[in-house]
Structure formats: structure tokens, C-alpha cells
Amino acid sequence: MASNWFRFAAPASFYPLAGRMIPVFWILTGVCLLAGLYWGFFQTPDQLGGSNAQKEYYRIIFIHVPAAWMSMWLYVVMVVWAAIGLVFNTRLSFMMANAIAPTGAIFTFLALWTGAFWGRPSWGTYWDWDPRLTTELILFFMYIGYIALHSAIDDTRRADRAAALLAIVGLVMVPLIFWSVNCPDPNQCAALHQRSNLTQIEGNILFSMLAVTFGFWMYSFATTLMRLRSIILTRESDNSWVQELLVKDGRA
Amino acid sequence: MSEFFSQGGYAFFVWGAYGMVAVLLVAEILQLRAQRRTILARLGRLIRMRDSGVNQ
Numbered sequence: 062m063a064s065n066w067f068r069f070a071a072p073a074s075f076y077p078l079a080g081r082m083i084p085v086f087w088i089l090t091g092v093c094l095l096a097g098l099y100w101g102f103f104q105t106p107d108q109l110g111g112s113n114a115q116k117e118y119y120r121i122i123f124i125h126v127p128a129a130w131m132s133m134w135l136y137v138v139m140v141v142w143a144a145i146g147l148v149f150n151t152r153l154s155f156m157m158a159n160a161i162a163p164t165g166a167i168f169t170f171l172a173l174w175t176g177a178f179w180g181r182p183s184w185g186t187y188w189d190w191d192p193r194l195t196t197e198l199i200l201f202f203m204y205i206g207y208i209a210l211h212s213a214i215d216d217t218r219r220a221d222r223a224a225a226l227l228a229i230v231g232l233v234m235v236p237l238i239f240w241s242v243n244c245p246d247p248n249q250c251a252a253l254h255q256r257s258n259l260t261q262i263e264g265n266i267l268f269s270m271l272a273v274t275f276g277f278w279m280y281s282f283a284t285t286l287m288r289l290r291s292i293i294l295t296r297e298s299d300n301s302w303v304q305e306l307l308v309k310d311g312r313a
Numbered sequence: 314m315s316e317f318f319s320q321g322g323y324a325f326f327v328w329g330a331y332g333m334v335a336v337l338l339v340a341e342i343l344q345l346r347a348q349r350r351t352i353l354a355r356l357g358r359l360i361r362m363r364d365s366g367v368n369q
Binding site: 102116117118120121124125128163164167170171174175178179181182280284287288290291294295298303304307308310 | 360
């Protein structure tokens with residue numbers, strides 16, 4: 062049974078499998094985003110009562126929190142693939158890490174951007190050098206550094222290894238982002254964000270947030286697999302299976 | 314309807330946040346599609362060049 066799964070570690074057999082999975086992930090993305098945003102905008106309007114100004118613009122959290130979660134989660138997944146690549150020297154793992162980085166960078170930027178648009182009406186400023194904002198910004202630079210280092214080295218195998226090492230070092234930012242708000246002594250991490258506690262979030266808001274998070278996750282699968290297929294084609298272009306595939310599709 | 318778009322007077326912040334998300338996610342999809350088309354066209358051209366060279 063196990064050998065069946067290892068078969069897909071070969072780029073030649075994963076390429077068509079990824080092609081069949083992409084449409085499924087797009088459908089899941091659409092369903093989750095529609096459900097989450099519909100519920101967030103139309104079924105959750107008056108959960109924050111009174112004259113609280115936040116009840117008018119809190120809808121930003123339906124994309125802000127999912128984007129921030131995805132920025133950290135995708136970094137962890139990227140590091141896992143990079144580490145597997147370093148340990149087992151498997152080509153597909155490095156390609157996977159490569160394919161995740163741009164999507165992760167986009168979600169990190171979106172977390173910062175939507176946070177700025179939350180911060181202006183809430184705290185009167187788009188940006189502050191608060192621990193959480195600063196560590197998230199450094200995570201963005203880690204993604205950019207990974208992509209830049211990889212593209213700066215011509216030899217693909219060397220680029221894979223060097224960039225993987227950088228990604229692993231940068232993993233320290235993920236727990237730092239978490240503890241920047243959830244540190245053991247609340248007095249030592251005076252931060253703009255509240256401590257995170259999922260059980261205290263109102264049910265409708267939590268549902269919308271989780272649905273959009275799942276939608277962003279499925280989106281990440283779809284774009285990562287699309288990018289992975291392009292990377293496979295480029296790197297394996299000298300192999301006979303790519304040429305046979307192109308001939309069969311009438312491209313050559 | 315206009316009440317929905319005004320978002321209680323915070324339209325700039327709500328739609329500024331959502332707008333950037335929509336723009337970047339759609340841009341990423343379009344970039345990936347263009348990238349795939351470019352790669353397929355280039356590889357197809359290379360194979361045609363090689364095959365025509367063999368035939369001569």
C-alpha cells in the first residue's frame with residue numbers, strides 16, 4: 062500500500078494527479094468563500110451592539126484573521142517540505158516548497174494590509190511598531206528572502222538547499238508571532254491585539270472566520286498545485302515524459 | 314443596497330481591505346495561467362525545432 066503513495070513522489074506521476082485535483086480545490090474555494098462572506102456580511106450584522114464604532118467595520122476580520130493564519134500555516138508547510146527535501150534529497154519536496162512561497166508571501170502582505178485598514182479606524186494609525194505587527198512584517202521579509210535567494214542562485218539544486226536552510230532558520234518567526242500576544246505574563250507583552258481565545262468569539266463571527274479560512278486554504282492548494290505543475294514542466298523539460306505529454310496534447 | 318456599500322461610513326476601510334484581497338488573489342490566478350501558457354508554448358517550440366532538425 063505504501064509503495065502506491067511513494068509513486069507520487071516522482072514528478073512525472075504527480076503532475077497529472079495535481080492536474081486532476083486543481084478543479085476540486087477551486088470548487089471548494091468558491092463554496093467556502095461564498096458561504097463565509099455571505100454569513101459574515103448578511104447574517105452577522107448586529108452581533109456587536111450599542112454605539113461601538115467597531116460594529117461598522119469589524120467585517121475586516123473575516124479576511125484579516127484568515128489571511129494571518131494562512132501566512133503562518135503556509136510558512137510551516139513550506140519549511141516541512143524544505144526539510145524533507147534536505148533530509149531525503151527528493152526533488153518534488155523542494156519544488157513543493159518553491160510553489161508555496163509566493164502564495165504565502167501574498168497572504169502575509171494581505172494580513173498586514175487588512176490590518177492597516179483595521180488599525181486606522183481602531184487605533185488612529187495605519188502602522189505601529191507593535192510586537193505582533195513587527196514580527197509579521199519580518200515573516201513577510203522571510204518569504205521575500207526565500208524567493209530572492211532561490212532565484213539568485215543559477216544551479217537549481219544549490220538554490221533549493223540554500224533557500225531551504227534560510228526557510229528553516231526563519232521558522233523562528235512563527236512562534237514569535239504567536240507569543241507576541243500570548244506571552245505567559247500579560248504585562249510583559251502590552252500589544253495592540255487581544256490575547257487569542259477561540260472559545261470567546263461569538264458563534265456567527267467564528268463560523269464566518271473559519272469558513273473564509275478554509276476557503277483561503279483551498280485557494281492555497283489550488284494556486285500551489287498550479288505553480289507546482291509549471292515548476293515541474295520547467296525543470297523536467299529534458300525528460301521524455303514531458304515531451305511525450307506535449308506531443309500528445311498537440312503542443313509540439 | 315447603498316447602506317450595504319457605505320458600511321456605516323467605513324466604506325473606505327472595509328472595501329480598501331477587501332479590494333486589495335480581491336485584486337491580489339485574482340492577479341495571482343491570472344499570473345499563474347499566463348506562466349503556464351508561456352512555458353507550454355516555449356517547450357512546444359523547442360520540441361518542434363529539435364524534430365525539424367532531425368528530419369533534415
